[in-house]
Amino acid sequence: MSSERGKDITEGSSLIADHHQPPTPSRYESQKRRDWNTFGQYLKNQQPPVPLSQCNSNHVLDFLRYLDQFGKTKVHLQSCMFYGQPEPPAPCTCPLRQAWGSLDALIGRLRAAYEENGGSPESNPFATGAIRVYLREVRESQAKARGIPYKKQKKKPSQDKPSDESSSTLFLS
Numbered sequence: 001m002s003s004e005r006g007k008d009i010t011e012g013s014s015l016i017a018d019h020h021q022p023p024t025p026s027r028y029e030s031q032k033r034r035d036w037n038t039f040g041q042y043l044k045n046q047q048p049p050v051p052l053s054q055c056n057s058n059h060v061l062d063f064l065r066y067l068d069q070f071g072k073t074k075v076h077l078q079s080c081m082f083y084g085q086p087e088p089p090a091p092c093t094c095p096l097r098q099a100w101g102s103l104d105a106l107i108g109r110l111r112a113a114y115e116e117n118g119g120s121p122e123s124n125p126f127a128t129g130a131i132r133v134y135l136r137e138v139r140e141s142q143a144k145a146r147g148i149p150y151k152k153q154k155k156k157p158s159q160d161k162p163s164d165e166s167s168s169t170l171f172l173s
């Protein structure tokens with residue numbers, strides 16, 4: 001009987017301890033914090049170091065280009081014989097880059113982190129037109145290099161029966 005009672009106390013105290021711990025951050029929140037810390041470290045490593053208050057879209061663009069060296073996506077050059085082929089039959093020496101989708105997601109997380117860390121939406125260097133243009137150019141150049149056309153998906157009017165042609169068309173955005 002006393003062992004039962006001791007077990008209840010032990011279990012109860014661990015429940016209380018667990019109750020006071022903050023919830024584990026989601027995968028998104030953890031990645032956002034890592035990205036924010038990485039960008040902050042990148043700014044500190046610049047010569048001279050760049051305070052976050054003086055960061056602008058040029059620093060963000062430089063950061064995105066810096067990240068390309070760690071990319072894993074083969075992006076064929078126009079001079080490559082496999083340029084425009086989604087599945088090349090042999091290896092080539094074209095560079096590895098960050099995939100557009102990874103950069104787009106990264107910018108989304110950094111944009112949110114900037115504002116969560118006290119930055120104003122009006123001065124957010126991750127939300128500028130220059131960043132949107134850069135991401136669009138990366139998306140288009142990577143699509144051309146792989147021969148994949150990116151088309152902006154249009155909102156379809158609601159129809160009772162889609163035609164055969166429209167139901168077999170795939171749009172990527």
